[in-house]
Amino acid sequence: MLKAIPLFPLDTVLFPGGPLRLRIFEQRYLDLVRDCARDGRAFGVCLILEGREAGEPALPAAVGTTARITDFYTLPDGLLGISAEGGERFQVASTRVRDNGLVYGEVRFWPDEPAVAVPPEHGLLATILERLLDEIGGVFAKVERTRYDDASWVGFRLAETLPLAQPEKQQLLQMTDPLQRLARIQHYLPRFQRA
Structure with missing residues (x-):
C-alpha cells in the first residue's frame, strides 16, 4: 500500500534508529517541520542523487528512512535546529513537487528486518x-x-x-x-x- 509523505533530500543517509540533526532555514522545510510536529508525523529522508540541499528540488534516492522529530532548539545563528530519529525504511514509487517546492513521495514501507544474532x-x-x-x-x-x-x-x-x-x-x-x-x-x- 502506498502512502504520501513529505521528503527531505539530504547529502546524508539516515539509518533506522540513527540520529539526525538538521538546521532548518528554507520556508518549505519550516512548513514540513511545523506540519510534522503538529500532527506527530514522520518525514522521509533520502540521499540526494542530483541537485543540492538548498534551492531547486533535488532528485532523491528511491530508498530512504523516515525521521521522527524528537527535539527543537534555537541555533547560535538564530535558526531552528531539530533532532530526529530514523524509523522505517521505504521505497519511493513516485514523487511530485508542491507549489512551495516541497517534494512529496508516494512510498511503500519495508518490513522490519528479522532479529538475527551477530554470528x-x-x-x-x-x-x-x-x-x-x-x-x-x-x-x-x-x-x-x-x-x-x-x-x-x-x-x-x-x-x-x-x-x-x-x-x-x-x-x-x-x-x-x-x-x-x-x-x-x-x-x-x-x-x-x-x-
Missing part, C-alpha cells in the same frame, strides 16, 4: 562498534550490551559511523539481509586499518 565470523564488527561508540560518545555510548548481539543494529550503527562514501552507505541501507550487510562492512574494513 561468530562477524563478532569483531560488534567489538569494533563498541570501541567506536565508547570513543565518540553520544546517544549510543551507554546502550545495553545486548544491542551488540543484534546484527541489524550493529550493521546500521557501523554503516553510519564508518567514514564510507554516501553511495556505499546508500547500498548498505538498501540491503535487506543483516548478515549480508555485515559481510559487506567486513569487506570495507581493511581500508580503515592503520599502517
